[in-house]
Amino acid sequence: MKKGDHLFLVDGSGYIFRAYHALPPLTRKSDGLPVGAVAGFCNMLWKLLQSARDTDVGVTPTHFAVIFDHSSKTFRNDLYPEYKANRSEPPEDLIPQFGLIREATRAFDLPCIELPGFEADDLIATYARLATEAGGETTIVSSDKDLMQLVDGSVSMYDPMKDREIRVPEVVEKWGVPPEKMIDLQALTGDSVDNVPGVPGIGPKTAAQLLEEYGDLDTLLARASEIKQNKRRENLIEFADKARISRELVRLRTDAPVEFQIDTFELAPPDGPKLIGFLKAMEFSTLTRRVAEATGAEVAEIEAAAVEVETGEAAHGPDMGASTAAAPDAATPADDAGATPQKLADRIAEAAPAQTFDRTAYVCIRDLETLRAWIDDAYETGLLAFDTETTSLDPMQAELCGFSLATRPGRAAYVPLSHKSGSGDLLGGGVIEGQIAEKDALDAIRQVMADPSVLKIGQNLKYDWLLMYRLGVEIVSCDDTMLISYVLDAGTGSHGTVSHGMDALSERWLGHAPIPYKELTGSGRNQVTFDMVDLERATAYAAEDADVTLRLWQVLKPRLAAHGLTSVYERLERPLIPVICRMEHRGIEVDRQILSRLSGDFAQTAAGIEDEIYQLAGERFTIGSPKQLGEILFGRMGLPGGSKTKTGQWSTSAQVLEDLAAAGHELPRKIVDWRQVTKLKSTYTDALPGYINPETKRVHTSYAMASTTTGRLSSSEPNLQNIPVRTAEGRKIRTAFIAPAGAKLISADYSQIELRVLAHVADIPELKKAFADGLDIHAMTASEMFDVPVEGMPAEVRRRAKAINFGIIYGISAFGLANQLAIPREEASAYIKRYFERFPGIKDYMDDTKAQARANGYVETIFGRRAHYPEIRSSNPQLRAFNERAAINAPIQGSAADIIRRAMARMDEALLNAGLDDVRMLLQVHDELIFEAPEEKVEKAIPVICHVMENAALPARNLSVPLQVDARAADNWDEAH
Helix, strand or coil: CCCCCEEEEEEHHHHHHHHHHHCCCCECCCCCCECHHHHHHHHHHHHHHHHHHHCCCCCCCCEEEEECCCCCCEHHHHHCCCCCCCCCCCCCCCCCHHHHHHHHHHHCCCCEECCCECCHHHHHHHHHHHHHHCCCEEEEECCCHHHHHHCCCCEEEEECCCCEEECHHHHHHHHCCCHHHHHHHHHHHCECCCCECCCCCCCHHHHHHHHHHHCCHHHHHHCHHHCCCHHHHHHHHHCHHHHHHHHHHHCCCCCCCCCCCHHHHECCCCCHHHHHHHHHHHCCHHHHHHHHHHHCCCCCCCCHHHHHHHHCHHHHCHHHHHHHHHCCCCCCHHHHCCCCHHHHHHHHHHHHHHCCCCHHHCEECCCHHHHHHHHHHHHHHCEEEEEEEECCCCCCCCCEEEEEEEEECCEEEEEECCCECCCCECCECCECCCCCCHHHHHHHHHHHHHCCCCEEEECCHHHHHHHHHHCCCCCCCEEEHHHHHHHHHCCCCHHHCCCCCHHHHHHHHHCCCCCCHHHHHCCHHHCCCHHHCCHHHHHHHHHHHHHHHHHHHHHHHHHHHHCCCHHHHHHHHCCHHHHHHHHHHHCEEECHHHHHHHHHHHHHHHHHHHHHHHHHHCCCCCCCCHHHHHHHHHHHCCCCCCCECCCCCECCCHHHHHHHHHCCCHHHHHHHHHHHHHHHHHHHHCCHHHHECCCCCCECCEEECCCCCCCCCEEECCCCCCCCCCCHHHHHHHCCEECCCCEEEEEEEECCHHHHHHHHHCCCHHHHHHHHCCCCHHHHHHHHHHCCCCCCCCHHHHHHHHHHHHHHHCCCCHHHHHHHHCCCHHHHHHHHHHHHHHCHHHHHHHHHHHHHHHHHCEEECCCCCEEECHHHHCCCHHHHHHHHHHHHHHHHHHHHHHHHHHHHHHHHHHHHHCCCCCCEEEEEECCEEEEEEEHHHHHHHHHHHHHHHHCCCCCCCCCCCCCCEEEEEECEHHHHC
């Protein structure tokens, strides 16, 4: 290697895990061998080799090597035996792929480097040093913070997922210190993943501040006694040795005894036949074709379906667009080619990383003639990806800055409407000339947006739909890539946290990192609204969003058919977009005076509880301070059950306090009461007036359609689903939600819907008969369990049966039931045992559901919605048990959620057909729908509403248990409930 050469060092071990988590599980079709990580690894490696010059690094490497960890035990374990001791075993389906990935590296004719006793990072550090000494430059292909200590004038890093080069300024921006201080920073902060101890209570920001003030770790530790913050000073003194050990653990070796010299890493074109042979053996048909085209090697004919999926030709042609808009269940091109659903899913996953984007090709549309030409192209393709850019996240108050369009992959444009120049006074330099007037632009797109022959595609389309509806443009015939992803993959990923956001989906399925929004607008006090972004950058960003959305649709929509989930999307998700948008647009009226009076009442109640707390504690303290509270409860009073958090403080979580209160301790009970009252005051009575829209004078909550694993909707800004209904205070808040003059609020609530679903899915004869006969289900359960006649049953006996009925659904433990009923744990355990003896079908259902979840990785509702629980096979008992409980509950809670979704989707049409178009659905809260109706229409509306809700499971699913809806009308929400 010589001056001017450029070495790429790929963190192979990091690549493996990124590849594994980037794609859904894949198996080789011929024998079921897991190959998902191998596929992702090969795609990422091929893309890097083919397009390195086009990345943010901007160079083609002359030398190239892939570096792997050899084993888990290294010299660091001799320094600190606990190093990486808490790391879990790799996933079972990943273990057989480690060897295959090394074979893949060799098939690419690339050096495959590892060394016993050393980590890959040490080898990377050593080779980077050797390259620098030879006069060359090095790019480390990784985003791992552990490698940032190596960055200097000749060594940089590259994050391929974000197409971002990391040099000294980026390290400083991210961590607050230059690369040469990263070792000291990591020594202070430690690393819980690798079990590097560090110093408790010192996070990255604090560490950076300390190093800036004291220079380095040794000086800081020597002068630790000077630090004013007590706990920080004490920890630095007490854990000084741990910090020094941590420094040695994170310091990378640059003198590893490497066997291979850099000159042997010289990059040469891969041996086409050899690489193709490996790819064919793995059955990666799409990548095989790409490599064959690039190397000129002969290869057996690749099936046409794989070509169609990769290029998108069939997906965006006129036939596909027209048929999709008219008949969403029409066969995909891959189906026409004879591909099986599993083959289709695999090919989509293989093809995804190959997408390329040319932001310079995007068009800024500044005249109506050009806009109309783009609309004509949408009619030709039958497809129109659409996205809006605005001044606010609230679609009820946002101003439209512009909108973007895409009609084919790579063909996208932005239509600015109100962008301002950045010069002039504090408000900017005025509107930039040469933009289409908002009214003219909306008039131009109104027809195509309402035309069912053109499919409109959006990402989180609910926002754009509501905004355009507010501006007088209705969107008809649409698909939402966020909701498609949600139907396919809800609950997947680590701890069920897979993101359905556009950026995450783009990186996962297209291998492309879109421009971050904050890169254009800034953040914090320096943030500007989108109309202040210059047109060139705004066009690149906005048009890319539409382009990405269209390509995501091409990849994700066929997967619905491949996985048998088309009906879930078409029946439970897509129809709800306009329904929920209209609900959000309508809002609900709130009485400010009632909220103001309640705030005062809650303040007085809280003050009274505070006095009791101080008396019980024997001193005044800040009740809202977990630190002070913990020291009083567990430090001074010595109450049982105390445990400390990672920061060294006593835990004062709600569960801890509830447990202490259940054990008879008065002070924790008063703290719980105080927290509830103050939360109601701050979250609702004080905050709700701020959510009243200045134009409509109503509150407009926002519903998240893709945020829960089970299909339940959640609400925010404000959250109206968490108002307590079982407490008097919570019910008082509901009195502030009122009907306007001449109208009533109607509350329609499913009666015990989850117990009814349980009786159906678990096939419990006793419960089904009780529901069919209209019996009091809790009294019946109490009679079955405790041999007590229904007539004259004591209220306490029924209450216990009710707690067990609902608790069983959520997998309640004997400990939890004991706390809830304030009874000994042994008694609670006996209740649960007797319950299962009386209703053996429930235990069978639970066991069967857990077995199905372990076998498939997911469970299904009665409508076929899938809730994924990949960690149900975890070796961690607590994590496994949590997933088991969730899997048991998901078919029940999810089916109930699906039923109310079906009811909502059908409601507006039913009311319209009944001549009740002025009866408006306003809110959905768990199992309840809230309507606003003219007083004279209430009597006619209630039977229609109940009929729709009680028959929502038909005709798709015939429940063996009747659904019952209780509905009533009143002047406010509380009285109607």
